Amino acid sequence: VAIITLLTDFGQRDSYVAEMKGVMLSALPGATIVDITHDVPRGNIFAAQYVLGRTWRRFPTRTVHVVVVDPTVGTQRRAIAVQHDDHHFVAPDNGLLTPVLGSARVVELPIPAAAAPTFHGRDVFGPAAAQLASGASIETVGREIRNPVRTPPPVTRRDGKDVIGCVIYVDRFGTLVTNVADSGGQGEQASGPANSGWVGGTVVVAGRVAPVRRTFADVPSGELVAFLGSGGTVEIAVRDGSAAEMLGVKEGAEVRVRDY
Amino acid sequence: VAIITLLTDFGQRDSYVAEMKGVMLSALPGATIVDITHDVPRGNIFAAQYVLGRTWRRFPTRTVHVVVVDPTVGTQRRAIAVQHDDHHFVAPDNGLLTPVLGSARVVELPIPAAAAPTFHGRDVFGPAAAQLASGASIETVGREIRNPVRTPPPVTRRDGKDVIGCVIYVDRFGTLVTNVADSGGQGEQASGPANSGWVGGTVVVAGRVAPVRRTFADVPSGELVAFLGSGGTVEIAVRDGSAAEMLGVKEGAEVRVRDY
Amino acid sequence: VAIITLLTDFGQRDSYVAEMKGVMLSALPGATIVDITHDVPRGNIFAAQYVLGRTWRRFPTRTVHVVVVDPTVGTQRRAIAVQHDDHHFVAPDNGLLTPVLGSARVVELPIPAAAAPTFHGRDVFGPAAAQLASGASIETVGREIRNPVRTPPPVTRRDGKDVIGCVIYVDRFGTLVTNVADSGGQGEQASGPANSGWVGGTVVVAGRVAPVRRTFADVPSGELVAFLGSGGTVEIAVRDGSAAEMLGVKEGAEVRVRDY
Numbered sequence: 210v211a212i213i214t215l216l217t218d219f220g221q222r223d224s225y226v227a228e229m230k231g232v233m234l235s236a237l238p239g240a241t242i243v244d245i246t247h248d249v250p251r252g253n254i255f256a257a258q259y260v261l262g263r264t265w266r267r268f269p270t271r272t273v274h275v276v277v278v279d280p281t282v283g284t285q286r287r288a289i290a291v292q293h294d295d296h297h298f299v300a301p302d303n304g305l306l307t308p309v310l311g312s313a314r315v316v317e318l319p320i321p322a323a324a325a326p327t328f329h330g331r332d333v334f335g336p337a338a339a340q341l342a343s344g345a346s347i348e349t350v351g352r353e354i355r356n357p358v359r360t361p362p363p364v365t366r367r368d369g370k371d372v373i374g375c376v377i378y379v380d381r382f383g384t385l386v387t388n389v390a391d392s393g394g395q396g397e398q399a400s401g402p403a404n405s406g407w408v409g410g411t412v413v414v415a416g417r418v419a420p421v422r423r424t425f426a427d428v429p430s431g432e433l434v435a436f437l438g439s440g441g442t443v444e445i446a447v448r449d450g451s452a453a454e455m456l457g458v459k460e461g462a463e464v465r466v467r468d469y
Numbered sequence: 470v471a472i473i474t475l476l477t478d479f480g481q482r483d484s485y486v487a488e489m490k491g492v493m494l495s496a497l498p499g500a501t502i503v504d505i506t507h508d509v510p511r512g513n514i515f516a517a518q519y520v521l522g523r524t525w526r527r528f529p530t531r532t533v534h535v536v537v538v539d540p541t542v543g544t545q546r547r548a549i550a551v552q553h554d555d556h557h558f559v560a561p562d563n564g565l566l567t568p569v570l571g572s573a574r575v576v577e578l579p580i581p582a583a584a585a586p587t588f589h590g591r592d593v594f595g596p597a598a599a600q601l602a603s604g605a606s607i608e609t610v611g612r613e614i615r616n617p618v619r620t621p622p623p624v625t626r627r628d629g630k631d632v633i634g635c636v637i638y639v640d641r642f643g644t645l646v647t648n649v650a651d652s653g654g655q656g657e658q659a660s661g662p663a664n665s666g667w668v669g670g671t672v673v674v675a676g677r678v679a680p681v682r683r684t685f686a687d688v689p690s691g692e693l694v695a696f697l698g699s700g701g702t703v704e705i706a707v708r709d710g711s712a713a714e715m716l717g718v719k720e721g722a723e724v725r726v727r728d729y
Numbered sequence: 730v731a732i733i734t735l736l737t738d739f740g741q742r743d744s745y746v747a748e749m750k751g752v753m754l755s756a757l758p759g760a761t762i763v764d765i766t767h768d769v770p771r772g773n774i775f776a777a778q779y780v781l782g783r784t785w786r787r788f789p790t791r792t793v794h795v796v797v798v799d800p801t802v803g804t805q806r807r808a809i810a811v812q813h814d815d816h817h818f819v820a821p822d823n824g825l826l827t828p829v830l831g832s833a834r835v836v837e838l839p840i841p842a843a844a845a846p847t848f849h850g851r852d853v854f855g856p857a858a859a860q861l862a863s864g865a866s867i868e869t870v871g872r873e874i875r876n877p878v879r880t881p882p883p884v885t886r887r888d889g890k891d892v893i894g895c896v897i898y899v900d901r902f903g904t905l906v907t908n909v910a911d912s913g914g915q916g917e918q919a920s921g922p923a924n925s926g927w928v929g930g931t932v933v934v935a936g937r938v939a940p941v942r943r944t945f946a947d948v949p950s951g952e953l954v955a956f957l958g959s960g961g962t963v964e965i966a967v968r969d970g971s972a973a974e975m976l977g978v979k980e981g982a983e984v985r986v987r988d989y
Contacts, residue, residue, distance in 0.1 A: 210498040214487070220901040221481075221741075222768040224783040224960075227734070230763050231787025238730040238789055241494070242763075243502075245487040251902070252969065263484040267491025267591075269498055280969065283944030326944035328959035331787075381480040382511070424543030424586035439588035440484075449512065449540065470758040474747070481741075501754070503762075505747040523744040527751025527851075529758055641740040642771070684803030684846035699848030700744075709772065709800065 211342040216245040217277040229335040236339035252280040270295040283326030288318040304360025316351030383451025405437030410468035415456040471602040476505040477537040489595040496599035512540040530555040543586030548578040564620025576611030643711025665697030670728035675716040731862040736765040737797040749855040756859035772800040790815040803846030808838040824880025836871030903971025925957030930988035935976040
């Protein structure tokens with residue numbers, strides 16, 4: 210079974226996603242196409258990286274992941290395809306794929322003369338994804354390049370026994386996802402374990418202190434709580450509420466995590 | 470063909486639904502996964518019950534229905550799987566599955582030690598659904614229990630010739646769905662018939678009287694109207710408008726239905 | 730592979746779309762069902778026509794397209810199926826299918842007595858689509874009619890060297906899509922070519938003048954720009970912003986396109 214995933218900021222109101230699906234199903238009628246989300250905040254490369262980082266490994270090997278958050282579509286920015294750990298990725302060369310560029314093979318996709326300058330999702334990325342999902346090798350869809358654009362997400366630092374990080378994603382519940390991994394050293398790729406080394410510690414954000422518990426349901430309704438989230442990093446939530454609203458915090462806000 | 474449906478309050482903005490799909494497609498690459506909705510009002514068990522009640526029988530037998538509205542995830546609440554009328558259901562044991570618990574077989578699903586305390590959708594329910602969709606029998610995914618949590622939806626009562634019920638669901642058009650079945654005795658599971666015994670009667674809600682017609686298009690634009698809805702119960706709408714907005718009414722509001 | 734597409738104004742919050750999918754998968758379990766969008770502005774026939782016009786040809790021949798924007802459901806309005814260019818279409822007879830009615834064969838679908846008067850999507854259009862996707866010929870699903878309702882979209886006119894058109898669609902980015910085709914004569918069905926004859930010209934809308942460029946990224950952030958859009962007609966956007974908001978413009982607004 211050929212599986213293609215789609216991750217964009219196109220929304221679902223308009224025809225854009227469906228045009229991509231039509232193109233891909235015309236090339237490969239038996240494909241299974243899975244929407245990751247089309248509601249990445251417009252043009253937000255880091256949010257797309259975070260969502261991609263959580264999802265791609267959950268799919269079978271040989272899945273093709275199409276990621277289109279593309280504020281400079283139609284300019285000189287390149288289009289690329291990447292092979293990494295037996296998955297394929299197709300995206301604009303604007304840093305989106307940084308988390309999977311480690312030892313990956315990267316090719317530049319040709320832009321057909323007839324491609325709409327504002328819609329490479331349909332005219333460049335969709336067709337390339339269908340080719341890869343059909344079994345084409347990455348060398349056949351473009352020519353190799355060695356300098357893809359890299360936009361690494363922000364890193365954490367130590368301050369004595371504390372770890373200083375930041376909010377990298379806010380989910381629809383208003384939960385603040387940070388880039389601080391488990392104190393036992395587990396990072397983004399791990400499933401959240403049943404117990405984190407941080408449990409019993411605290412998180413300071415926006416001048417407020419949240420206790421670290423196993424899960425949000427370990428505090429009363431309406432209270433601030435932190436826990437090792439299902440993406441493998443520390444999250445701050447309000448039970449039955451929104452931490453983003455309560456704290457007035459968004460992506461980039463500093464967080465300090467301590468085990469005391 | 471193995472069919473799995475998903476009904477959650479996760480929204481579609483984040484990675485959560487896609488992580489579940491990746492897990493299920495990794496276990497069963499040929500599965501057809503259908504989104505019922507991911508926009509159940511957060512934590513609203515009755516709304517999820519209503520949507521589940523309208524949809525599950527429309528799917529082929531052997532479909533597996535995954536329902537995750539789970540405000541107490543990670544606590545002692547159990548995870549269950551249910552077999553009912555040759556469909557399977559997987560959900561937290563918080564009353565969600567009450568409408569299909571009649572004579573059903575119920576098992577408790579084990580929670581793996583590595584499951585993220587905040588995301589059983591991915592780490593417990595998704596894997597169990599894939600197993601069931603692969604043909605596993607319900608006894609093989611958990612051990613039988615006899616006391617699943619039941620949270621019955623509100624019932625109607627008679628008051629002379631009137632039926633007193635309440636609004637149990639508000640749809641995105643602002644239509645008020647009640648729990649009052651057709652006067653001929655047809656209930657939730659029936660398709661709305663072409664003509665209801667209530668036609669010609671009235672519905673009183675929030676101090677306003679709505680005439681019962683066959684369909685909303687039987688009154689002029691902007692007017693209040695009631696009809697036997699497509700879920701088999703009485704609904705109150707405003708043609709080309711929103712009854713919820715016009716009346717300032719939401720779930721729980723009392724309605725009185727009379728055939729005069 | 731049998732492919733069915735769905736284009737409605739039902740939204741994705743409620744059970745309606747899933748009920749349709751359940752009905753269709755029960756009739757044809759191996760079908761691939763693709764959501765075009767369910768967020769057509771409520772009852773907006775022209776918006777649905779525009780989205781349909783952009784998408785249907787992208788799908789393989791023999792695809793069945795179900796379009797349900799149906800403000801007069803349950804009245805005397807007919808239900809129809811159309812065969813056009815080896816695609817099938819199923820919709821209420823309210824003008825939705827005007828763009829594909831050229832030389833099409835049109836049949837009237839019977840309305841079963843048990844159909845819910847408010848939900849022909851589930852009880853009429855879904856079942857007909859599943860039949861057609863299963864290989865039934867159009868004559869077997871209804872009896873031929875010759876006078877389907879036509880609601881042609883607004884046309885453009887010349888004023889000297891200018892073309893006067895209007896906004897026919899506003900996308901979720903606030904981009905204003907017009908009905909003005911490329912000056913070289915390419916219309917809605919064409920992919921946007923790499924260069925439009927309009928490039929270097931201007932568009933006047935709401936008293937403002939937008940330069941025509943190849944793509945929105947050809948102007949600085951926050952600036953108004955026009956280009957030949959990916960649907961083959963002129964669009965007006967604000968880079969990284971919303972033209973609809975900046976100009977206070979919506980569907981129907983006049984636009985004047987000139988090549989100078």
